[in-house]
Amino acid sequence: MIQVEVTVNGEARSAEVEPRLLLVHFLRDVCRLRATNVGCDTTSCGACTVLLDGVSVKSCTVLAAQADGHEVATVEGLAREGELHPVQAAFRAEHGLQCGFCTPGMVMASVGLLQANPHPTEEEIRIGLEGNLCRCTGYHNIVRAVLAAAEAEA
């Protein structure tokens, strides 16, 4: 067992964990933040996407131990004082989610994408979200939501 301390959504969380514990399971089972989902076992689907020190990562492919001393942001920490983050608001307005399972990861990937490229083209969004799979929306409204969020944040 090893001791890790991770700042999650601005709050310090420490625990003694198995060295092999994945960050996604640290978030879900240690921190009890269960918005972040696991959709595959090959780092393909992106349902587990969170921000690690501001950069989007797939938390199924990061060990909790690797996050020791770092900052993690999940979708639970995105809204401020009851106000949806522009990306969340755009996903709602554009109907960028249906079953909701890919949504937390998709939203965090979009936040990461817009931080790196605040004014992406449609093609840049499509390529930027290539690692996040959605089975419900056909991506049409997800892409529109990210375009709208970029517009709103401008």
Next chain:
Amino acid sequence: MQPRGSILGTRVQRVEDPQLLTRGGVYTDDLVDDALASAVHVSFVRSPIAHARITSIDLTALRAAPGFVAAFTAEDLALPGARPMLATIDERFTRPILAAGTVRYVGEPVAIVVTEGYYQAEDVGELVDIEYDPLPPVVDPLAAGRDEVLLFPDVGTNTVCEFLPEHRDEQLFENCEVVVSSEIVNQRVAPAPLETRAAAASWGSDDRLTMWLPNQGAQTSQRALAALLGLDISRLRIVTPDVGGAFGAKFGADPEHAAVAWVARELARPARWSEQRYDNMLAMTHGRAQLQTVTIGGDRDGKLRAYRLDVVQDCGAYPAIGALLPSLTRMMAPGTYRFERVESAARCVVTNTTPIGAYRGAGRPEATAAVERAVDLFAAEIGMDPADVRRRNLLPAFAEPQENGSGALYDSGDYPAALELALSAAGYDDLRREQAERRERGDVRLLGIGLASYVEITGGGDEAGAPSENALIEVHPDGTATILTGTSPHGQGHATAWAMLASDELGIPIELITVRHGDTDLVPEGGGTGGSRSLQQGGAAVQQAARELADIARLRAADMLEANPDDLRIDRDRAAITVAGSPHVAVTLAELAGVERLFVRTVFTAPGATFPFGAHVAVVEVDTETGRPTLLRLISVDDAGVVLNPLLADGQRHGGLAQGAAQALFEEMVYDDDGNPLTATFADYAFPSAAELPMFQLETMETPTTYNPLGAKGLGEAGTIGSTPAVQNAVIDAVAHLGVRHIDMPTTSRRIWEAIQTATTNAEGRL
């Protein structure tokens, strides 16, 4: 037209979204419940071999492993197994919960491992020692049909059931100037919802089971699970958490679900299961998997006369819903066309592969793919534009129900209008000009334009007869309301849509309306969500319940206000009953509910299934040097009658279009000759991302049905049904001038490139 001020037909944002966007849905694996405290973790050891005898199972090494709780094999379980779904199928095709003696596909569960934690399951599962004596596998359904290798030697055949015409017409194509025939593969695909299968089971002190289950209809799951466990349904409660997509594959209950319930009882501890993606790809049912032979005949002037469809349905190792799919395919065989004669037959066989179940469209996309490919083959043979062949042969518009010559009664439709709308929205003539220019210039990147006209069946009845659904609405003294529905949303937005319907009748704001579903104690009856049935039956039931509730409220208000009920009106601005002409005299629904509970439960019954229709146009670019296809545009007309919420309707269409296009271009569950699945992870399976798909161009067309007061038909599967053949036809169209007539799905770069090479070589040979 809806009355002015109605929210019906408007883009209402979803009430579901704030939770899903901020705290996430509560899916089965997320559940926190006292009844599940200290639950054990269930996992399955699955067969790595497609066909084998199990010679020994050794569980001794597990017992000392950290976290080990228990392990079980088929010998431990005294459960009846999953019987075939059709009474006409030999009962010896029954599927055991765990493989007993023989494994019949890679992924079949052989042993249950129970551990304290889920990481330990990985460690402990590896210690299970199973020895297999391999048997020859049969993977190809045609080979299976020859019965040289038998999955069930006792039965003596791999053919599960056959559907034949009453009498085979040997003269079917007698008066046709041109007859074209082709074999078409409608390949096996994986439903692949983002949430895999899961379950949580807890037996109460009253020996009653509560089962949390991601599903598409709790009541259907309750019956299926009760049958698997040999329980009376009164001893089984299903609760439906949020469901992360289903696409047809989460109806009913699977053997693994029964195993989880059994473990919880055996160990007297709550039990949970959440499968990994690899297990899901191997063991959740797959979809489609038909080999089709189409034969189409007509005249050189473009008139179609006769059509025959022969289907071999691969059911996988055990006949599940897969054995039912060809009936729908046969019923919808002639599609939107006026043939003089139609004939179809189907044979269902078992193979050493994952069982086949429902996947978005379930039997109807297969019918549309076959006939739309056949029409294009006919058009190519006679050298006519495929749009013109369709124009010549589509059924004319009709408002009265009409037989399709294949066992379906189409309720209403205007197929020519849908086609013309799609063609004009696409700019069809301009596209053809551009295509010709590129060909003349010798461009490396060729343009392909593909069409599909489709009609499908939605909201059909069951064995019990006419399609129906129930709804209950209660208004509470605090002014809020609750709706209970027998439908089961998993992304479709029923909480929003049903609230809109009730709000429109009663004036209660949708934010104050809670929609509940999926708990069999709360909603004992219901047909769930599948077959695109929910709005036309479940939504119609909600509207009917709201109207009945308003009537009751008027009668009660009449007593209270000492007024004639005929003089009372519902005031939707105040959710109140008022006296006509004296709006200051009013009693709110909430006040009425304070006096006496105010609720209605009602059942809406439809006269029959509805037949939404449409037309899709796909535009692709094919790189002739690499064979790579790129989907540039997908234009859809999906007429599902009157639309309740365009936001939700468009979302359903987008998702369906993407899945349909993905079948045409990318997706296939591939097995090698030994029955080893080669695409059992998301790294191997060609699940499309945003980078592979374009924006979709949706056109609006609404032809109401008279089968329900909403005028609505089903829309959930429509996108999937037309888009697959439209995209496939577009790919073939791009290289048709080279002599290519057909390329099977998925139309991968390699297949396209090979088709170009073959056609070019043949052309050179002819010179």
